[in-house]
Structures are given as C-alpha cells and as structure tokens.
Amino acid sequence: MKSTHAAWETPDPAYWTSKGYIVLRVDERGAGQSPGLLDTMSRGTSEAFFDVIEWAAEQEWSSGKVGLLGISYYAGTQWRVAARKPKGLAAIIPWEGMSDYYRDRVRHGGILSDRFIDFWWNNGVSPNQYGKPGRSARSWGEDTLEGDLDEETLLKNRRDQTVDTAVHKFRDEEYYRTRDFDVEAIDVPLLSVANWGGILLHLRGNVLGWIRASSNYKFLHFIVGRHDLPFYYPESAELQLSFFNSFLKDDDTDGWKSGKQPRVRLTLRKGEAGVDDPERERGFPSRDEADWPLPGTxxxxxxxxxxxxxxxxxxxxxxxxxxxxxxxxxxxxxxxxxxxxxxxxxxxxxxxxxxxxxxxxxxxxxxxxxxxxxxxxxxxxxxxxxxxxxxxxxxxxxxxxxxxxxxxxxxxxxxxxxxxxxxxxxxxxxxxxxxxxxxxxxxxxxxxxxxxxxxxxxxxxxxxxxxxxxxxxxxxxxxxxxxxxxxxxxxxxxxxxxxxxxxxxxxxx
Known part of the structure; x- marks a missing residue:
C-alpha cells in the first residue's frame, strides 16, 4: 500500500490523511534539508526528535496527541525518543526496529557487524547529508536549499558511523554511553512488531525492547516476510490504524484498552512457505499468547x-x-x-x-x-x-x-x-x-x-x-x-x- 508521496520505510501519507491523520516527515539533523551535525542514532538526534514531537503536539491543527510509526531506522528512533517522555507522545509502533545499538546492530556478541553498517552508511546516509552536491541529479531529492557545502565542511559536519563503530569496542566508552537510554522509562502504549526473519539486526531489539518497556498497554506481534513490504500490506495498515485509533482518537472499537487484543500474537513457522513468497507465507498459522516468554515454556x-x-x-x-x-x-x-x-x-x-x-x-x-x-x-x-x-x-x-x-x-x-x-x-x-x-x-x-x-x-x-x-x-x-x-x-x-x-x-x- 504505497502512493506517489510515500517514502522508504515510512507511513504512506495518502492512506493516513484519508483516515483523518496528519503525517509529519522530518529530515533528521544534518540530513536532507536540515542543517547541523550528521550523527546518526545519537543523543543529539533524539533530543531534536523530542523537540519535534513537543512542537507538533502544540500546534493549533493538532489534537495534542502524537503517534510514531515507521520501519527500521524510523522504528529504532521511536524507542530512544519515547524513553525521554516528550509531551504529547501518546503511542508508538516500532515496526522491525532495534532497541539496543551495541548488541542489536554494531557488535553481535562483541563482534563487529561491519558490512551492513558500511552498506547502509555509504548508500543510504552519506549521499543524503545536508549540503551534499548533486543530490537532485542522483535522484536523492532536491538539492540543498541553502546551497552546496565543500568537502571540508561536509567532513566536519558528520560523524562517520563506519569509522566510529570500528574504533569504539566497548559499551563503557563515551561513544556508546551517549547512545544508551533507559528502555524501562518507556511508558506510552506500545505495539512492537518483530520479524522472525530479521535474524541479524532488528528481531532481538523488538523483543527485548518490549520486555523491558514499562508501558501498561504493550503488545508484541511476530510476522514473517521481507523487511520492507509487510509494513504496507492492507492488513498491516489496518492493524496500525486500529492501534492509533484507540490511543490517539480514543476509539477503542477493537479493544486495545479493554483486553480484547492479545498481548502477544505469533506467526508460527510450521511447514514450508518458500523464500520471499508473501502468498505462501500468509498460510503460516497464527496463535495468541498471554505473555513473552510464553507461559509454560x-x-x-x-x-x-x-x-x-x-x-x-x-x-x-x-x-x-x-x-x-x-x-x-x-x-x-x-x-x-x-x-x-x-x-x-x-x-x-x-x-x-x-x-x-x-x-x-x-x-x-x-x-x-x-x-x-x-x-x-x-x-x-x-x-x-x-x-x-x-x-x-x-x-x-x-x-x-x-x-x-x-x-x-x-x-x-x-x-x-x-x-x-x-x-x-x-x-x-x-x-x-x-x-x-x-x-x-x-x-x-x-x-x-x-x-x-x-x-x-x-x-x-x-x-x-x-x-x-x-x-x-x-x-x-x-x-x-x-x-x-x-x-x-x-x-x-x-x-x-x-x-x-x-x-x-x-x-x-
């Protein structure tokens, strides 16, 4: 379910505005059209995100309730900012998003997972730095409105994650300490969606984030399939809408507050569905559970x-x-x-x-x-x-x-x-x-x-x-x-x- 205005791993504005929601997409500090230091997954980006949420909640066109929705990077940022408790934040749906920078993403068991960090940085982040010349020609959106920056300035305005993660090895170093946050401080309604196939990046974070969050209303769903597509399936959009209707619009028709919804919903990998075959994967059975880890394990x-x-x-x-x-x-x-x-x-x-x-x-x-x-x-x-x-x-x-x-x-x-x-x-x-x-x-x-x-x-x-x-x-x-x-x-x-x-x-x- 994508329209002309949809962007990679973010909600489709055409769908959500048709359901009575306002969609905000904000360029992170140092990226796109936002000036400043490009320092991904840092304390500074979380602080800026905090400001955006509080600003949105105070606008005259806003009900005062803000929800967060997105995949991957746009899910991981939700955990970090929700722990800061911005005014107006009413619910989050981190859909396939890590919650532990060191353990989930950078160093698996202490071993540097470098290849994806290199791929992600060089193909997804660096080309979109604020002031990077030639973005329009490379189909990376419009050129920087204030004009291009020279290479020396660009270098000063970014922290290269490929370098930082290789140099810094331990969680007690300043680099990781500034990226840690208190997951237990999260108390807003939470729907964490984990993918059984995400065995090298997000799966662990969705589960551990859900376990440690203090939210009274928290739900954990497990899906299968590719990282990018299931988020946009019609049934997924309906699930997201139902959750936000309950906690942003006080329309609890589907019982998220009343207990009708299961705390945990599993997709069971029983049988064979092939690889990258959404129709066959829809044949996997599901089962509802009261908690995670499952009672009676x-x-x-x-x-x-x-x-x-x-x-x-x-x-x-x-x-x-x-x-x-x-x-x-x-x-x-x-x-x-x-x-x-x-x-x-x-x-x-x-x-x-x-x-x-x-x-x-x-x-x-x-x-x-x-x-x-x-x-x-x-x-x-x-x-x-x-x-x-x-x-x-x-x-x-x-x-x-x-x-x-x-x-x-x-x-x-x-x-x-x-x-x-x-x-x-x-x-x-x-x-x-x-x-x-x-x-x-x-x-x-x-x-x-x-x-x-x-x-x-x-x-x-x-x-x-x-x-x-x-x-x-x-x-x-x-x-x-x-x-x-x-x-x-x-x-x-x-x-x-x-x-x-x-x-x-x-x-x-």
Whole structure:
C-alpha cells in the first residue's frame, strides 16, 4: 500500500490523511534539508526528535496527541525518543526496529557487524547529508536549499558511523554511553512488531525492547516476510490504524484498552512457505499468547555428543571436536524429531571451548569468535529456508559470542538463565590462553520454528560467518585480525560439557 508521496520505510501519507491523520516527515539533523551535525542514532538526534514531537503536539491543527510509526531506522528512533517522555507522545509502533545499538546492530556478541553498517552508511546516509552536491541529479531529492557545502565542511559536519563503530569496542566508552537510554522509562502504549526473519539486526531489539518497556498497554506481534513490504500490506495498515485509533482518537472499537487484543500474537513457522513468497507465507498459522516468554515454556537441554548428535540425555563419553576458526567447515550436531517439536523463545548455547595453533611453528590464537546457527532439515533431507531481511534465504536463527567478552553479569536484574546479560565493558575483557578450556554461554536470538516428525534440527558452530548472513557479515580486518583468531577451535562434547537450551512449547489446546 504505497502512493506517489510515500517514502522508504515510512507511513504512506495518502492512506493516513484519508483516515483523518496528519503525517509529519522530518529530515533528521544534518540530513536532507536540515542543517547541523550528521550523527546518526545519537543523543543529539533524539533530543531534536523530542523537540519535534513537543512542537507538533502544540500546534493549533493538532489534537495534542502524537503517534510514531515507521520501519527500521524510523522504528529504532521511536524507542530512544519515547524513553525521554516528550509531551504529547501518546503511542508508538516500532515496526522491525532495534532497541539496543551495541548488541542489536554494531557488535553481535562483541563482534563487529561491519558490512551492513558500511552498506547502509555509504548508500543510504552519506549521499543524503545536508549540503551534499548533486543530490537532485542522483535522484536523492532536491538539492540543498541553502546551497552546496565543500568537502571540508561536509567532513566536519558528520560523524562517520563506519569509522566510529570500528574504533569504539566497548559499551563503557563515551561513544556508546551517549547512545544508551533507559528502555524501562518507556511508558506510552506500545505495539512492537518483530520479524522472525530479521535474524541479524532488528528481531532481538523488538523483543527485548518490549520486555523491558514499562508501558501498561504493550503488545508484541511476530510476522514473517521481507523487511520492507509487510509494513504496507492492507492488513498491516489496518492493524496500525486500529492501534492509533484507540490511543490517539480514543476509539477503542477493537479493544486495545479493554483486553480484547492479545498481548502477544505469533506467526508460527510450521511447514514450508518458500523464500520471499508473501502468498505462501500468509498460510503460516497464527496463535495468541498471554505473555513473552510464553507461559509454560519448558527450557530443555540438548547435549552435544561425540557422534555429532543432540541428545536430551548426556552421553557417558567425553571427547573433543576441532575446526579451523577462520576458514574451516562448521561442525554440526543433529536432532531428528519423533514427534512434533515447537521451539519458541530464547535460546542459549552453553559451550566448553578452547583454542590452539594450527601447527607447531604457528602463532597461538589469543581469542575465539563463536558463530552459532540453527537450521531445519525436512523429512526429505533438504534444508528449509525462510525469508530474510532482503528477501534472501535464511536459516532458523543465529547467535554470536567473542570469548574474551564471555563475562556474564549475573547480578544484573536483566540476567536470566535463558538470556545471559553482558555489559561488554572494557573491564570485562578476559584472557584466552592456548589450550585452556572456557565455559561460554552464547545468546542465540529469539525465534520460532515447528518441526514435524522425522524432521531434523541442526546446531552449527563455526569461527566465521556461514550461509544466511547476507549483507550483515562480520569481516572487518582489524576486528577479525588473523593474528588473534587464526587457529583451531576445540569444542568439548559428551557428558555435560556442552549443551543447547531450547524453549520447548507443549502442544496448545
């Protein structure tokens, strides 16, 4: 559902004005026609957004109630500004939008996710900087009204996210501290829409943001499909309209305030719908739930065994399995189902790991990066793929952890057995010495999948990106320096050395 005046990842003005709403699209500071310092996702941009909301609420054409709606960047900004509590903000719909800059976007488990940041900055942000020459000729809107700026001035007027994210590694640095905010301060009505296929950027933030927000009225929906299209489907626009009618117009026909609407609505990835096939994806069933994590979740350990299996019982024999960290084949562990198995929720891979040099004359590695993937294999032996952010084929879900940043803060109130909490401070760095074993809990992002009898769940462990990463790879030459990571990684299996904790859901009546 897009019209002539629609813009990428933002509400369609033609639709919303026809429903009695006023649509504001504002160029962020330093971009488009707004002068100033271009510093994306910063405290300064949130402060400016705060001012815009309060200004809009005070205009004579305004009811005094403001709602926020958008995808991706225009969802992530909602979390940050809502935590500041601007006057007039009455409801938000962050549709596929991260809520944790460091963990969701920049450093997955402490590992720099550089490729997408480079792609996004160089193709979507830098060309739109205020004062950039030739925007009209490049179909980037009108040229800057006040005239072009020279390259030296443009350089002074921006903070390059590709540079900042590579230089700054820890959350206690000023760069990240100024981008942190108190999610628990959010108290406006909230509809968080997460996409099961967004396994490399927004999915985690939609879920964790919803969990931590303090809103009395908060709802969590899970969808499937590409990142850009579902937002504009007619049924999606109707959902957005219904929510805003309730909290901006006091028209609660659909029961958002009265309790008719479910707190959590799942799309269940049961069966196969192909990749980037909206019509088949509409065939996935849905189910309503009272909360997240789902009530009655049975957190079940699946132990890694020496014969590359996953077992609900630890095997008596203990052994090790090796793989080349930077360029070796992943190691895999499989569990074939005898009955229907639903996995919905948060996952942890508890691994006993070590590192050693490739040969006697090689330099020993000083760190380990763990790349975790869960895959589904159907009864015929073929992998089942789902639609990723860019319409690409992706597995069930992924997770990551840098072993030198393995320290968990169990005293933090946000820490859970199924969701380890890490501060990622510079003071948290711990040594990784050759041939020493370390126990590491790897956070795997929240997910859903249903396996039917004779289908197989595969746990894949590697020291590098594997299939499904797309444009979100982790390949910065400094962050992934071979001097630190090139070696062999060793996983201890058998007994209770390593296991995968899965959120198993019993059959719902």
């Amino acid at each position: 049975n957190y079940t350990k699946f132990y890694l065994t020496s014969n590359n299996a996953l077992s609900t019982k630890p095997s008596p024999s203990v052994s090790t399995i090796e793989y080349n960290a930077l360029n070796g084949e992943p190691i895999r562990f499989a569990y074939k189902t005898s009955s229907t198995l639903e996995i919905t929720g948060h996952i942890v891979a508890h691994l006993t790991v070590a590192a050693t040099r490739k040969s006697a004359d090689a330099t020993p590695p000083s760190d380990i990066d763990l790349f975790i993937t869960l895959r589904k294999i159907n009864a015929k032996g073929a992998e089942v793929f789902y639609t990723g952010t860019m319409g690409d084929p992706v597995p069930i879900v992924k997770g990551w952890q840098r072993v030198s940043l393995r320290k968990v803060d169990e005293s933090n109130k946000l820490h859970k057995e199924y969701l380890p909490y890490r501060n990622y401070y510079s003071s948290d760095v711990q040594p990784v010495e050759e041939n020493q074993k370390y126990k590491v809990d790897v956070e795997v992002w929240p997910t859903n999948v249903v396996l039917e009898p004779e289908e197989t769940l595969v746990l894949e462990i590697a020291g590098h990106d594997t299939q499904g990463v797309g444009k979100f790879s982790h390949e910065h030459p400094d962050d992934r320096d071979p001097k630190a990571f090139d070696g062999k990684s060793i996983i201890t299996v058998g007994g209770e050395a390593s296991w995968l904790t899965l959120p198993v859901i019993d059959a719902r009546r």
